[in-house]
Amino acid sequence: MNVSHQYDDTVVIPSLKHQLGLFPGTDVKPAKAGTFFSAPEITLDYDMYIVGFSSGKDSIASLLHLLDLGVDRSKMELWHHDVDGREGSTLVDWRFTESYCKKFAEAFGIPIYFSWLEGGFEGEMLKENSFSKPHWVETPDGLVKLERDTERAQPGTRLKFPQVSASLQTRWCSSALKIDVGRRALTNQSRFNGQKVLFITGERREESPNRAKYNQLEAHVCDRRSGRLARHIDAWRPVLEWSEEQVWDILRRHGVSAPVPYRLGWGRSSCMKCIFNSPEIWATLREYFPGSLDDIAGYERRFNTTISRSKISIVDISKQAKPLVIHDHEALLQAVKKEYDLPIIVPSSQWVMPAGAFSHGSCGPS
Numbered sequence: 001m002n003v004s005h006q007y008d009d010t011v012v013i014p015s016l017k018h019q020l021g022l023f024p025g026t027d028v029k030p031a032k033a034g035t036f037f038s039a040p041e042i043t044l045d046y047d048m049y050i051v052g053f054s055s056g057k058d059s060i061a062s063l064l065h066l067l068d069l070g071v072d073r074s075k076m077e078l079w080h081h082d083v084d085g086r087e088g089s090t091l092v093d094w095r096f097t098e099s100y101c102k103k104f105a106e107a108f109g110i111p112i113y114f115s116w117l118e119g120g121f122e123g124e125m126l127k128e129n130s131f132s133k134p135h136w137v138e139t140p141d142g143l144v145k146l147e148r149d150t151e152r153a154q155p156g157t158r159l160k161f162p163q164v165s166a167s168l169q170t171r172w173c174s175s176a177l178k179i180d181v182g183r184r185a186l187t188n189q190s191r192f193n194g195q196k197v198l199f200i201t202g203e204r205r206e207e208s209p210n211r212a213k214y215n216q217l218e219a220h221v222c223d224r225r226s227g228r229l230a231r232h233i234d235a236w237r238p239v240l241e242w243s244e245e246q247v248w249d250i251l252r253r254h255g256v257s258a259p260v261p262y263r264l265g266w267g268r269s270s271c272m273k274c275i276f277n278s279p280e281i282w283a284t285l286r287e288y289f290p291g292s293l294d295d296i297a298g299y300e301r302r303f304n305t306t307i308s309r310s311k312i313s314i315v316d317i318s319k320q321a322k323p324l325v326i327h328d329h330e331a332l333l334q335a336v337k338k339e340y341d342l343p344i345i346v347p348s349s350q351w352v353m354p355a356g357a358f359s360h361g362s363c364g365p366s
């Protein structure tokens with residue numbers, strides 16, 4: 001049985017049957033209590049609300065939806081994982097992301113906490129017969145360094161780019177730079193013990209066949225509600241069933257200006273040099289950000305492994321398509337600056353749909 005069928009059979013279908021009332025009178029139980037394939041509305045009686053804030057439109061929409069539902073912003077916090085770390089690498093992310101996140105949080109009066117894997121994407125990729133580096137987590141009490149358990153872990157070697165794949169094993173960037181960091185940030189802060197926490201992320205089913213199968217509400221993997229720590233954490237994906245139209249509409253209603261990547265024409269706001277970028281986006285990077293592919297091209301030669309599974313170098317891929325034509329010069333100027341200095345909120349009369357909206361073909365799934 002392939003993995004997705006197994007998942008359907010063991011998680012999705014039982015969960016659906018439970019919601020549709022197909023189990024009464026039988027001894028068949030739902031896959032897991034508290035797991036719901038579809039849960040667009042839930043009781044919002046949590047002590048804390050953590051929003052996984054990538055700075056893309058779907059994480060923004062999730063936050064705005066919580067505000068529309070009346071969640072008290074004094075119980076909210078935003079979490080952002082720095083993909084390049086904070087040690088100086090600039091291999092994959094946009095230069096302005098950290099500043100944008102800070103200014104966004106400031107505009108909404110909600111605290112933001114950053115966390116990262118030391119060395120970021122580049123450091124992890126260069127791991128050679130060694131242990132992964134520590135995680136760093138900002139907390140209300142200051143910055144915390146979380147060391148690795150070198151007694152139990154095995155040293156490893158990467159020396160290649162994450163592979164374009166739905167599997168988090170080979171597409172290691174999402175797991176090593178985001179998911180693991182978030183999990184350790186949850187399990188290493190005693191302030192969550194004895195609390196009821198809602199962890200919110202902005203995936204949407206429309207984005208990929210993999211996301212189409214996600215549950216909308218379930219116990220978070222770090223949940224320990226029945227354990228000694230009484231740490232109750234639910235994971236909720238409030239916009240999972242939303243269309244892209246609904247996402248842009250909530251940004252427009254709240255006057256949140258489209259983040260820069262969409263204004264440039266990108267369909268997603270992920271890492272600038274995301275492994276899922278289409279030939280058109282790589283061509284645009286080569287055209288408008290000269291030299292931006294050099295580091296990646298150099299690593300492809302050094303590893304003798306390309307990002308593309310078809311073994312075509314990033315430079316050749318960038319020649320397979322025509323670049324986008326960028327008309328938004330304000331966004332283009334911002335794209336090369338570290339400090340974000342465009343408005344976060346604009347009057348409704350000035351809100352514009354960005355060039356990248358509804359351009360589904362520009363990027364693959366994250």
Ligand code: SF4
Pocket residue numbers: 083092162173174177270271273274275276365366
């Ligand atoms: S946005 Fe792309 S490159 Fe960045 S972590 Fe996600 S999959 Fe990896």
